[in-house]
Amino acid sequence: MRKSGVMPTLDLVDVGEHVCWIVDPLQGYAAATSAFLADGELFGDKVVIVGSLLDPLCPPAGALRDATVVDPRLVRGDGPTPDLGSMLGLVRREADRAGRQGYRALRVLAVMDQLVSPEADASALLDHELRLDELVADSAAIMVCAYGRDCLGAATLDHVACVHPRELGTGRSGPSFRMFHSGPGSWTVCGVVDSDGAAAFGAALAAATVLSPVLRLRLDELELMDAAGMRALAEAATGTSVRRIMIEGANPTVRACWEMLGYSSYEIPVELTP
Structure with a gap:
């Protein structure tokens, strides 16, 4: 079972995890990066950095000794959004190589500020991150x-x-x-889906x-979904090419609200199953 939520430090990251780091350069970015890379050496991981770590982001030179640094221009292409084939292919290839080379896992730090522009399309980024999450969950990676706090808009x-x-x-x-x-x-959905998060x-x-004509959503860990969240679910089911969305593990409150x-009663391709 994959863990979810907020981490106080990258020291707790484990194999199979996909972590978002909204970076404030004033809050110890260099120190946390150094620890993350040092842990790679400690645990026997292959370390890959996508992006050039320049001051004030650069950790001490010793931490980069055994790391592979990938020029961001090889990944981002000419557009405002990372080239999906290039980025996913890089992680997949390096994960396979890490296993053959005897490493425990592949450890990747992507400096997203150098891969996306402030005008990057949110839907393209979501597609990119979902595909990455799928890949990481199924591999030893x-x-x-790392997104700068000012890299993109808050939404x-x-x-x-x-x-x-x-x-x-x-x-x-x-x-x-x-x-x-x-x-x-x-896909597992956990936490609270309310009016504040309905758009996301x-x-x-x-x-x-x-990514799939039939989408399965696990709601075992969901605390609450209000009317705005359910409307977003209904709109996704009717406004996309998906054939069916299967809801599994919904609690009685979610089921009752969906009915209420x-x-x-509508012809919405959403099926609530036990």
Whole structure:
């Protein structure tokens, strides 16, 4: 079972985890980066840095001794959003090589400020991060995506953060829910999906429907979904090419509210199963 929520430090990151780091350069970015890279050497991981770590982001030179640094120009292409094929292919190839080379896992730090522009499209970034989460969950890899606090707008950052199971705590008010890969065509939603997070939830669902014609949502860890969240779910089911969204593990309150709002009476391709 993958963990979710806010992490106080990168020391707690483990194999199979995909972490969002909203970076405030004034809050010890260099120190936390150094610890993350040093842990790679301690645990026998292959370390890859996507992006050039320049001051004030650069850790001490010793921490980079055995790390592979990938020029961000090889990943981002010519557009404002990372080239998905290049980025995913890089992680997949390096994860396979790490196993053959005898490493415990692949440990990746992506400096997203150098891979995306402030005008990056939120839906394209969601698609990118969902595909990364799917890949990381199914491989011996650790993925940390570091976004500068001022890299993107607040709403786009919330969209990006919500599709990472874990986030490094920086004191900001982030998304109240998480949506992450939990099996073929399956995504777990945990936390609270309310009016504040409904837009991000709808965008994450729309991006996930592209990956599978039949989408399975696990709600065992969901605390609350209000009317705005259910409306976002209904709109994603009817406004995308998905054939069906199967809801599993919904609690009695969610089921009752879905019925009360009348969604079960409409021709919406959403099925609530035990």
